[in-house]
Amino acid sequence: TNYSTKSMRNDGGFAVIKKAIEKLGLRHKEHIAAYGEGNERRLTGRHETADINTFSWGVANRGASVRVGRDTEKDGKGYFEDRRPASNMDPYVVTSMIAETTI
Numbered sequence: 001t002n003y004s005t006k007s008m009r010n011d012g013g014f015a016v017i018k019k020a021i022e023k024l025g026l027r028h029k030e031h032i033a034a035y036g037e038g039n040e041r042r043l044t045g046r047h048e049t050a051d052i053n054t055f056s057w058g059v060a061n062r063g064a065s066v067r068v069g070r071d072t073e074k075d076g077k078g079y080f081e082d083r084r085p086a087s088n089m090d091p092y093v094v095t096s097m098i099a100e101t102t103i
Contacts, residue, residue: 036086
Protein backbone atom coordinates (compact mmCIF):
# COMPACT_ATOMS: atom_id res chain seq x y z
CA THR A 1 0.00 0.00 0.00
CA ASN A 2 1.66 3.22 -1.17
CA TYR A 3 0.88 6.15 1.08
CA SER A 4 1.69 9.83 1.42
CA THR A 5 0.28 13.04 2.77
CA LYS A 6 0.79 16.51 1.36
CA SER A 7 3.47 17.25 3.96
CA MET A 8 5.36 14.09 2.91
CA ARG A 9 5.36 15.25 -0.71
CA ASN A 10 6.56 18.77 0.15
CA ASP A 11 10.16 19.84 0.77
CA GLY A 12 11.39 18.31 4.02
CA GLY A 13 8.90 15.47 3.65
CA PHE A 14 11.42 12.74 4.36
CA ALA A 15 11.50 13.77 8.03
CA VAL A 16 7.70 13.57 8.11
CA ILE A 17 7.86 10.12 6.52
CA LYS A 18 10.32 8.87 9.15
CA LYS A 19 8.07 10.13 11.98
CA ALA A 20 5.06 8.42 10.38
CA ILE A 21 6.97 5.15 10.07
CA GLU A 22 7.98 5.33 13.74
CA LYS A 23 4.29 5.68 14.64
CA LEU A 24 3.41 2.66 12.48
CA GLY A 25 6.00 0.61 14.36
CA LEU A 26 4.33 1.40 17.68
CA ARG A 27 1.03 -0.11 16.45
CA HIS A 28 2.47 -3.00 14.41
CA LYS A 29 0.41 -5.79 15.98
CA GLU A 30 -2.82 -3.84 15.68
CA HIS A 31 -2.19 -3.19 12.00
CA ILE A 32 -1.21 -6.80 11.27
CA ALA A 33 -4.48 -7.99 12.83
CA ALA A 34 -6.46 -5.89 10.32
CA TYR A 35 -4.27 -6.37 7.24
CA GLY A 36 -6.01 -9.42 5.75
CA GLU A 37 -6.18 -13.16 6.21
CA GLY A 38 -3.16 -15.44 5.91
CA ASN A 39 -0.39 -12.97 6.69
CA GLU A 40 1.09 -15.44 9.16
CA ARG A 41 1.81 -17.73 6.18
CA ARG A 42 3.07 -14.95 3.90
CA LEU A 43 5.12 -12.75 6.23
CA THR A 44 7.87 -15.24 7.05
CA GLY A 45 10.93 -13.04 6.71
CA ARG A 46 11.91 -14.93 3.56
CA HIS A 47 11.18 -14.29 -0.12
CA GLU A 48 11.28 -10.48 0.14
CA THR A 49 8.88 -10.29 3.08
CA ALA A 50 9.31 -9.05 6.63
CA ASP A 51 8.76 -11.30 9.63
CA ILE A 52 5.20 -10.88 10.92
CA ASN A 53 6.43 -10.45 14.51
CA THR A 54 9.03 -7.76 13.83
CA PHE A 55 8.49 -4.26 12.46
CA SER A 56 11.22 -2.93 10.21
CA TRP A 57 11.73 -0.29 7.56
CA GLY A 58 14.39 0.66 5.09
CA VAL A 59 15.24 2.46 1.89
CA ALA A 60 14.84 0.16 -1.13
CA ASN A 61 14.49 -2.79 1.27
CA ARG A 62 11.90 -5.18 -0.13
CA GLY A 63 12.33 -7.38 2.94
CA ALA A 64 11.15 -4.67 5.34
CA SER A 65 7.66 -4.06 6.73
CA VAL A 66 7.74 -0.57 5.24
CA ARG A 67 9.84 0.35 2.22
CA VAL A 68 10.92 3.83 1.24
CA GLY A 69 12.00 4.23 -2.37
CA ARG A 70 15.42 5.47 -3.39
CA ASP A 71 13.86 8.44 -5.19
CA THR A 72 12.03 9.47 -2.02
CA GLU A 73 15.27 9.42 -0.07
CA LYS A 74 17.18 11.21 -2.85
CA ASP A 75 14.50 13.90 -3.31
CA GLY A 76 13.91 14.28 0.44
CA LYS A 77 10.17 13.87 -0.09
CA GLY A 78 7.64 11.45 -1.55
CA TYR A 79 5.84 8.41 -0.23
CA PHE A 80 6.36 5.08 1.52
CA GLU A 81 5.05 1.58 0.88
CA ASP A 82 3.52 -0.49 3.68
CA ARG A 83 4.35 -4.02 2.51
CA ARG A 84 2.40 -5.83 5.25
CA PRO A 85 -1.18 -5.83 3.88
CA ALA A 86 -2.30 -9.06 2.20
CA SER A 87 -3.95 -9.02 -1.20
CA ASN A 88 -7.28 -9.90 0.45
CA MET A 89 -7.22 -6.87 2.75
CA ASP A 90 -9.98 -4.29 2.86
CA PRO A 91 -8.35 -1.20 1.29
CA TYR A 92 -10.62 1.14 3.26
CA VAL A 93 -9.58 -0.43 6.58
CA VAL A 94 -5.89 -0.38 5.69
CA THR A 95 -5.89 3.18 4.41
CA SER A 96 -7.88 4.48 7.36
CA MET A 97 -5.58 2.72 9.85
CA ILE A 98 -2.45 4.13 8.22
CA ALA A 99 -3.96 7.62 8.14
CA GLU A 100 -5.22 7.42 11.71
CA THR A 101 -1.83 6.24 12.94
CA THR A 102 0.32 8.70 11.02
CA ILE A 103 -1.67 11.95 11.03
